[in-house]
Amino acid sequence: DVKVTQSSRYLVKRTGEKVFLECVQDMDHENMFWYRQDPGLGLRLIYFSYDVKMKEKGDIPEGYSVSREKKERFSLILESASTNQTSMYLCASSFQVAGQGARGLRDGYTFGSGTRLTVV
Amino acid sequence: GNSVTQMEGPVTLSEEAFLTINCTYTATGYPSLFWYVQYPGEGLQLLLKATKADDKGSNKGFEATYRKETTSFHLEKGSVQVSDSAVYFCALSSTGANSKLTFGKGITLSVRP
Numbered sequence: 450d451v452k453v454t455q456s457s458r459y460l461v462k463r464t465g466e467k468v469f470l471e472c473v474q475d476m477d478h479e480n481m482f483w484y485r486q487d488p489g490l491g492l493r494l495i496y497f498s499y500d501v502k503m504k505e506k507g508d509i510p511e512g513y514s515v516s517r518e519k520k521e522r523f524s525l526i527l528e529s530a531s532t533n534q535t536s537m538y539l540c541a542s543s544f545q546v547a548g549q550g551a552r553g554l555r556d557g558y559t560f561g562s563g564t565r566l567t568v569v
Numbered sequence: 570g571n572s573v574t575q576m577e578g579p580v581t582l583s584e585e586a587f588l589t590i591n592c593t594y595t596a597t598g599y600p601s602l603f604w605y606v607q608y609p610g611e612g613l614q615l616l617l618k619a620t621k622a623d624d625k626g627s628n629k630g631f632e633a634t635y636r637k638e639t640t641s642f643h644l645e646k647g648s649v650q651v652s653d654s655a656v657y658f659c660a661l662s663s664t665g666a667n668s669k670l671t672f673g674k675g676i677t678l679s680v681r682p
Contacts, residue, residue, distance in 0.1 A: 490674070491673065491674035491675050492613075541613075557601075557660070557662070560605075561612050562612045
């Protein structure tokens with residue numbers, strides 16, 4: 450059974466701490482994504498990566514950074530946690546069939562179970 | 570740019586009622602369309618998908634048809650169960666070498682016995 454695993458389900462951190470959220474996938478997917486989910490706002494893309502050591506900003510990258518040193522692992526880093534970063538964080542990965550555009554994303558994304566982060 | 574609009578929620582139904590959740594989209598090119606479901610405390614799971622116009626995706630009694638003329642992908646189920654209570658997200662994939670998904674805001678469905 451293919452999986453995206455997020456290291457923590459629940460996390461409580463203090464304001465100003467550096468926080469690491471880890472995500473590992475076992476599907477050999479090239480593409481990985483970090484979203485945050487907030488009531489009334491849906492899913493918002495923070496960062497994504499199409500290859501090892503490659504990263505691109507999503508819609509709300511401020512206050513976050515990422516690391517992808519290995520294909521299977523994509524880490525989200527909160528440089529200095531703030532209370533407005535309290536949220537559910539979702540990691541996802543995907544496989545893209547080359548040369549098929551939108552239809553190449555045949556199975557959409559596979560999501561992890563999420564990490565509910567509370568910053569106090 | 571691409572966008573997905575879902576009907577406002579939440580939606581509350583009685584068991585065995587008919588379900589329709591509306592989804593319309595704006596996109597360039599020919600996107601693929603998806604419905605995801607999120608059960609309480611979990612991540613999102615792919616429910617069904619359609620990759621071209623007039624395709625019908627189906628799974629677990631849910632169906633949705635890719636309607637290019639109305640740019641819609643409405644989710645339907647003939648008889649809902651309490652276990653269908655969840656948040657439902659409509660999404661589309663962008664064109665290009667590395668497709669990204671654009672999600673709607675999601676709608677919460679509660680089914681009462």
